[in-house]
Amino acid sequence: MKKALLIPILLTLSLPLAAGTDRDFIFDIHDAASTTEQYANEAVIVPVYNGDLTLSDDFAGVLPDFYSQLPALLKASAFDPAAKTTALFTDTDSAGNTFTIIASGLGIQKDGPFSLESFRCCFARALCEAEKNNIQTVHVALPTCVDGAMKEIAQEIAAITYSALYEYTALATIKPSYKVKRVCVHAHMQTPQDFKDVNIGLRIGSNLGTALCQARDWINTPSVLLTPTILANNSMQYLLPFIAKIETIIFEKEDIARMGMGGLLGASQGSDQPCALVVHYLKCRYPNVPTIAIIGNSFIDHTHKTSIGISGAAVAYAALNVIAYRNIPANILVITPLAEQPTKDAGLPKGTVLSLSNHKTVEITDPQSMGALMLADAITHAITHYHPDYIIDIATLTDSCRKTFGGYYAAIMGNNADLIQRAYQAATRTGESVWQLPLSDAYAARLQSNVADLRNAPAHDHTALTQSAGCFLQQCVGSTPWLHIDIAGAKTAPEYSAKTAPAFGVRLLIGLVENLAKKAQ
DSSP states (O other): ETTTSSSSSOOSOOOOTTTTSOOOOEEEETTTTSSOOOOOTEEEEEETTTTTTTEOOGGTTTTTTTTTGGHHHHHHOOGGGGOOOOEEEEOOTSSSSSEEEEEEEEEOSSSSSSSSHHHHHHHHHHHHHHTTTTEEEEEEEEOOOSSOOHHHHHHHHHHHHHHHHHOOOOOOOOOOOOOOOOEEEEEESSHHHHHHHHHHHHHHHHHHHHHHHHHHHHSSSGGGGHHHHHHHHHHHHGGGGGHHHHHHHEEEEHHHHHTHHHHHHHTTTTTSSSEEEEEEEEEOOSHHHHHHOOOOEEHHHHHHTSGGGGGGHHHHHHHHHHHHHHTSSEEEEEEEEEEEETTTTOOOOOOOOEETTTSSSEESSSSTTOOOHHHHHHHHHHHHHOOOOOEEEEEEEOHHHHHHHHOOEEEEEEOOHHHHHHHHHHHHHHOOEEOOOOOOOOHHHHOOSSSSSSSSSSSSSSSHHHHHHHHHHHHHHHHHEEEEEEEOOOOGGGGTTSSSSOTHHHHHHHHHHHHHHHHHO
16 A cells, blocks of 8 residues: 555656646736737637627727628628638738638527537637647637636636647657647726636636646557556656645555455456556545545556546546645545456456455456446445545446447436436536436346346346446445446547547536535535
């Protein structure tokens, strides 16, 4: 067992630990009431919406001379906001300044303002257009047609800048020639508090953006370069800036055997790499706050080029970093069981019976479906030693989830209606969509075994395996409010995550924790 405060950190491989360090951005704040002097390689991003090509007055100050000409240019180009595309225009004003305008379709406004997700996609498309056209500085105003306060929209501008322009370059010795370097944010600021809100929004958005990039770096790492030990030590070093607030313990294979975690041990049996259990505990300085356990799975599968199987752990680490940075009033427990999947013939044979740390016995009917057993041992550890008020587990658990939803949703299941509802609320706000699947007795019955308490998967019927995995985990949580999130195949909007793994779940976990923290206040 390793404690972060007691031992040095030894890395077998130096993986990226602070995404965004090789590509950082400068964010400037301007009063939208004043005009902006334009220079070469600068552009103004203008969201356009509705069939009549509506332009918000928020951008009038940024485009004092050119603003009135833009609708005619858009119409002449047959620009369609509903198509959610971009168009680039260049002109010169009366003072001889060259303007580059990137119009980006926001869509058709229906009832009320546009969602934050609509703005994220609109802004991300414009950023990619700027990058493609070698533009170094972009200007954007905080649009009042979007549902969000100044701080919230500023946060999204910073976070999407990192996400939309992300590239996996951790192993490259020659970095790409980056273009966009500076984002000027324009806002109608009536009071000093307005300026403070925009400034805070950009700061927390930058933290979120770099956390998303870090998770994507881990997931995009070639699986042959990653082991449970490397990921465990990297997570500890990644959270070092919060060492005063986060206690970290790494349980090694011998500790795991002593604690009776047969599920985690069985999942790694036949692998050359030892399994590990990582515990990060963020203790809030405020009293009377909820304790929320986040269980993120990591099953390294070398049949995949990337490390997609570690997504649950990666997004949990990234979310913890953001939660610690924002000082959200909650105690956060992140537990990640880490294992390397053995080759097909080296793992446990069918018919093996394992004993979990909660003393339930499990018959192995599918040796390739061991992820739920790892989660079960981690959930038991959380309940036994930390007594959380809520348990949220997240994993790329079943290929059935990917096939069911086609990447458009993550599957959620749980035993608490309020927690399910709060997950939907967080999903709506963050743009990471979820869909609830049922946990019925019919699915649970398929896990009944003649030789043990449970099967790890149905013996013959291989349909609805996502629900079966949820029913398996339900046997471990007792009465604690619990939410299971299967993110296998789940994707965020391609506008800001098209190039590589999207790290789906980081925003969702943060939003859910914020929601639960507010409930307790």
